[in-house]
Amino acid sequence: MRLHYYPGCTLKDKTTNLDDSTREAMKILGYELVEPEGWTCCGAEFPLTEEKIVGLTAPTRILRQVELEGGDKVVTTCAFCFNVLKRTNEALHRDPLKRKRINAYLKDDIKIEPLSKKKTTDFPEYSGHVWVLHLMEFIRNTVGYDHVRSLIKRDLKGLKVAPYYGCRLLRPAEEVGIDMPDNPHIFEEFLENLGCQVVDFPFKQECCGSYLSASLPNAATEASYQVLRSAKLNGADMLALSCPLCYYNLDRRQDRIQEKYLDFNGFPVLFFTQLLAWALGAEEKILGLDQHYYDPRPALGITDKAEVVS
Amino acid sequence: MNGNGKKKKIGVFVCHCGVNIAGVVDVERVAKELEGYEGVEFSTNYVYMCSEPGQKMILDEIKEKELDSIIIAACSPTLHEKTFQNVAELAGLNPYQIEIANIREQNSWVHADKERATKKAIKIVKSMVEKVLQNENLEPIQVGVSRRALVIGGGISGIQAALDIADHGYEVLLVEKNPSIGGHMIQLSETFPTLDCSQCIMTPKMVEASRHPKIKILTYHEVDSISGFVGNFKAKIRKKPRYVDADACTLCGDCEEVCPQVVPDEFNMGLSFRKAIYLPFPQAVPGTYTLDIENCLGLLPIRCGKCKDVCDVNAIDYDEEEEIFEEEVGAVVVATGYDLYTMDHLGEYGGEKYEDVVNGLEFERILSASGPTGGVVRRPSDGKIPKNVVFIQCCGSRDTEHHNPYCSKICCMYTAKHAMLYKHRVPDGNATVFYIDVRTGGKAFEEFYQRTIEEDSVLYMRGKVSKVYKEGDKLIVLGVDTLTGQKVEMEADMVVLAMSMVKTEGIEELLKKLKIATDANGWLAEAHPKLRPVESLNAGFFLAGCAHGPKDIPETVSQASAAAAKVGDLFAQDVLYHAPTIVPVIEELCSGCGICVTMCPYGARELDPIRKVVKVNEVLCEGCGACAAACPSGAAQQRNQTDNQIFSMVKAILKG
Numbered sequence: 001m002r003l004h005y006y007p008g009c010t011l012k013d014k015t016t017n018l019d020d021s022t023r024e025a026m027k028i029l030g031y032e033l034v035e036p037e038g039w040t041c042c043g044a045e046f047p048l049t050e051e052k053i054v055g056l057t058a059p060t061r062i063l064r065q066v067e068l069e070g071g072d073k074v075v076t077t078c079a080f081c082f083n084v085l086k087r088t089n090e091a092l093h094r095d096p097l098k099r100k101r102i103n104a105y106l107k108d109d110i111k112i113e114p115l116s117k118k119k120t121t122d123f124p125e126y127s128g129h130v131w132v133l134h135l136m137e138f139i140r141n142t143v144g145y146d147h148v149r150s151l152i153k154r155d156l157k158g159l160k161v162a163p164y165y166g167c168r169l170l171r172p173a174e175e176v177g178i179d180m181p182d183n184p185h186i187f188e189e190f191l192e193n194l195g196c197q198v199v200d201f202p203f204k205q206e207c208c209g210s211y212l213s214a215s216l217p218n219a220a221t222e223a224s225y226q227v228l229r230s231a232k233l234n235g236a237d238m239l240a241l242s243c244p245l246c247y248y249n250l251d252r253r254q255d256r257i258q259e260k261y262l263d264f265n266g267f268p269v270l271f272f273t274q275l276l277a278w279a280l281g282a283e284e285k286i287l288g289l290d291q292h293y294y295d296p297r298p299a300l301g302i303t304d305k306a307e308v309v310s
Numbered sequence: 311m312n313g314n315g316k317k318k319k320i321g322v323f324v325c326h327c328g329v330n331i332a333g334v335v336d337v338e339r340v341a342k343e344l345e346g347y348e349g350v351e352f353s354t355n356y357v358y359m360c361s362e363p364g365q366k367m368i369l370d371e372i373k374e375k376e377l378d379s380i381i382i383a384a385c386s387p388t389l390h391e392k393t394f395q396n397v398a399e400l401a402g403l404n405p406y407q408i409e410i411a412n413i414r415e416q417n418s419w420v421h422a423d424k425e426r427a428t429k430k431a432i433k434i435v436k437s438m439v440e441k442v443l444q445n446e447n448l449e450p451i452q453v454g455v456s457r458r459a460l461v462i463g464g465g466i467s468g469i470q471a472a473l474d475i476a477d478h479g480y481e482v483l484l485v486e487k488n489p490s491i492g493g494h495m496i497q498l499s500e501t502f503p504t505l506d507c508s509q510c511i512m513t514p515k516m517v518e519a520s521r522h523p524k525i526k527i528l529t530y531h532e533v534d535s536i537s538g539f540v541g542n543f544k545a546k547i548r549k550k551p552r553y554v555d556a557d558a559c560t561l562c563g564d565c566e567e568v569c570p571q572v573v574p575d576e577f578n579m580g581l582s583f584r585k586a587i588y589l590p591f592p593q594a595v596p597g598t599y600t601l602d603i604e605n606c607l608g609l610l611p612i613r614c615g616k617c618k619d620v621c622d623v624n625a626i627d628y629d630e631e632e633e634i635f636e637e638e639v640g641a642v643v644v645a646t647g648y649d650l651y652t653m654d655h656l657g658e659y660g661g662e663k664y665e666d667v668v669n670g671l672e673f674e675r676i677l678s679a680s681g682p683t684g685g686v687v688r689r690p691s692d693g694k695i696p697k698n699v700v701f702i703q704c705c706g707s708r709d710t711e712h713h714n715p716y717c718s719k720i721c722c723m724y725t726a727k728h729a730m731l732y733k734h735r736v737p738d739g740n741a742t743v744f745y746i747d748v749r750t751g752g753k754a755f756e757e758f759y760q761r762t763i764e765e766d767s768v769l770y771m772r773g774k775v776s777k778v779y780k781e782g783d784k785l786i787v788l789g790v791d792t793l794t795g796q797k798v799e800m801e802a803d804m805v806v807l808a809m810s811m812v813k814t815e816g817i818e819e820l821l822k823k824l825k826i827a828t829d830a831n832g833w834l835a836e837a838h839p840k841l842r843p844v845e846s847l848n849a850g851f852f853l854a855g856c857a858h859g860p861k862d863i864p865e866t867v868s869q870a871s872a873a874a875a876k877v878g879d880l881f882a883q884d885v886l887y888h889a890p891t892i893v894p895v896i897e898e899l900c901s902g903c904g905i906c907v908t909m910c911p912y913g914a915r916e917l918d919p920i921r922k923v924v925k926v927n928e929v930l931c932e933g934c935g936a937c938a939a940a941c942p943s944g945a946a947q948q949r950n951q952t953d954n955q956i957f958s959m960v961k962a963i964l965k966g
Contacts, residue, residue, distance in 0.1 A: 180657070183657040203779075230781075
């Protein structure tokens with residue numbers, strides 16, 4: 001089954017493990033992921049000023065392309081991309097005038113075919129009807145947990161996983177609406193259906209430090225440390241997440257955390273799609289586990305010995 | 311023409327209302343234009359018609375010019391119609407020959423162009439002349455009064471209202487849905503700002519109510535619906551089966567002992583347990599056990615039946631059934647109280663997740679000498695005495711974006727009381743209060759709050775708490791001190807949330823049947839926020855206590871007494887008068903289609919199935935005119951507002 005999939009730029013660069021594991025898992029589940037042609041960066045941040053039309057054009061263009069290709073939904077795994085695309089769509093829905101104005105800008109978009117140099121312009125309007133879904137929502141609503149469970153090849157029983165939502169998946173609740181912001185359970189449900197033992201911890205919706213890792217690294221380090229510490233304290237073996245920036249702060253910058261907090265000696269952090277693909281029997285090398293700062297392989301029970309898939 | 315075929319003599323009185331009207335409308339021109347208009351005998355203007363000299367002028371002119379009707383061109387009829395009707399009555403006119411032409415609210419206050427406003431004023435007055443020409447003399451409809459009151463809700467407000475009405479000498483039915491009266495107040499430990507033991511001041515009231523010869527207490531009863539009208543209501547009351555004969559029960563407690571079913575105790579806010587057959591609390595009124603059918607193993611003696619076996623006085627009757635009966639009452643006091651906003655609304659504080667995060671009422675029970683811990687402050691999870699307690703105010707209050715926009719009013723004071731009582735019980739403990747503002751508007755409230763800080767060393771921290779979570783057996787409170795701008799992280803053994811007060815769950819069903827309006831937050835709406843604060847807009851209904859909005863005990867008691875006084879006013883009348891401007895049916899024209907019956911919001915109209923005409927209950931009709939507008943055959947004509955009158959008025963407005 002064909003499914004529109006918007007990876008976003010980080011998945012093509014810093015977190016190819018998220019991209020690869022998503023593709024592999026969805027392939028096993030029977031879906032062919034199609035990227036909208038000529039997709040660009042979503043903008044990474046939803047513009048918060050009322051009049052910032054420009055910030056909405058890039059995501060609108062992506063959604064329009066999905067619609068042009070006959071898609072009615074688009075799935076993302078990056079929490080930031082999901083947040084921006086979903087909120088843009090909501091904004092266009094709520095405000096027909098805004099939709100009109102953005103479409104007016106985008107009408108004169110020019111597309112040049114790389115080989116034939118054929119120009120396309122005068123694009124049709126984007127209706128606002130493409131459904132933006134996070135992969136976790138898509139799996140729950142469309143794929144179905146039963147289907148996932150029927151294809152599970154590896155037993156993750158006893159794997160204590162702490163689901164980490166971060167901020168972008170849940171808030172602002174009335175626009176993003178993936179789950180209740182204070183008491184979410186979609187991630188827990190997902191992990192339970194993979195056979196993991198879910199570990200609830202109080203920092204699952206707290207901020208990882210986000211972009212502060214660039215401007216105020218100390219603050220980001222502290223925030224990330226609190227999240228990892230809390231997950232560990234509550235008995236988790238690893239943290240699962242869906243956001244490349246959270247991954248950057250919580251895994252790739254564990255060097256900084258270790259420098260600052262002497263009691264911290266590393267903690268495995270995995271993308272939810274890596275767990276999904278792993279459970280579905282994907283080969284280890286596809287998961288890109290070697291890209292992680294803190295090697296998650298021991299936590300997954302991978303030793304150097306050849307592993308037998310049941 | 312008036313009723314005798316004689317031409318009507320109408321007087322027009324145009325009021326300046328200082329500059330309110332005269333500043334925009336040329337009142338002299340209005341008066342002049344009306345002179346010589348058909349039917350107008352006399353026309354004048356004056357600076358304040360409602361003043362004593364103004365009223366005297368009207369009186370004199372009516373007598374001198376022998377006027378049949380008068381039109382006052384002034385403010386809205388809601389303000390002074392009654393004033394001028396009284397003047398007219400003094401002069402011997404029928405009060406329904408007086409009409410108010412509203413040239414203030416509907417003209418001078420909303421317009422600026424003097425020329426056009428004046429023209430509009432003239433049209434308004436002329437249209438009223440057309441109406442008055444066809445006005446008939448009407449007599450108010452008289453109805454009797456049933457001098458019995460129904461009080462809904464047996465908390466402190468309901469009890470106080472019932473006692474006061476009964477002391478006036480009138481019979482009272484006090485209906486309470488729970489097995490005992492007492493409401494929330496009987497659950498409280500001590501009351502601010504005097505630290506009176508709440509039970510000690512509440513139980514005498516409860517006993518007094520139960521002993522009062524004029525009060526009939528109906529606990530475990532609910533009001534199903536109320537029909538009728540002021541002075542003559544019929545209340546349908548549902549008696550829930552208690553399965554225990556209240557008069558026979560001797561409170562020996564044998565049944566409780568043998569009952570195998572253990573469930574959380576509502577009176578102790580779920581902090582302790584009770585049996586399925588239970589006495590809500592030792593001082594319960596009436597003092598009787600109640601069998602909670604929801605949790606009972608079943609009424610089949612074959613399944614359990616232990617309680618019935620041990621009851622020596624045979625008070626238990628498994629065959630008791632629900633009963634609905636009707637009572638006639640003249641007035642209703644609605645004192646249905648409040649609920650607490652549930653803690654799941656504030657997921658970040660973990661009230662649903664952590665046992666040691668409790669709401670204000672739970673902490674009252676923990677503090678109470680009759681509570682689950684016997685008055686020793688112990689936390690629910692492990693029974694340890696908490697050494698650090700954090701109190702969070704405004705949980706769900708004053709948060710327009712996410713929760714309730716209003717202030718729950720009592721939380722500042724009860725939190726101060728909680729912190730103080732905690733410090734009295736655990737002198738080496740630390741109490742910290744997070745607040746937005748501390749509002750202590752009340753007699754001796756500020757002094758009490760200062761005492762909490764100065765004498766009992768309670769730490770007040772201005773700022774909100776963002777999160778409460780558990781680490782080991784400690785709760786960690788993350789917050790901010792907005793006075794220093796610092797992030798605050800503190801350990802606590804227990805957290806007390808001052809949850810917002812909200813309307814009683816499910817109350818809207820009842821209110822819909824009683825036709826009592828509520829405000830945006832579900833609190834009962836008063837007839838006028840300043841001048842009629844204890845009356846509902848629906849005549850005969852009075853409001854008392856927290857059902858009307860958050861308030862403390864003294865205020866609740868005052869309002870209950872005020873409502874009782876209003877009931878007394880009503881019952882002191884020999885007869886009640888009902889406005890005669892109702893919509894009767896011209897039977898010859900009525901086709902019996904029944905459209906007006908469905909239109910009537912007051913249930914005043916019904917179709918006679920045999921004669922196929924609609925009958926009107928005159929006292930129920932409020933004269934809204936919905937039926938008159940809907941009637942396809944013109945059979946529903948409102949008195950002094952007939953179709954002919956309206957057409958004449960429209961013509962007068964459209965003419966030139």
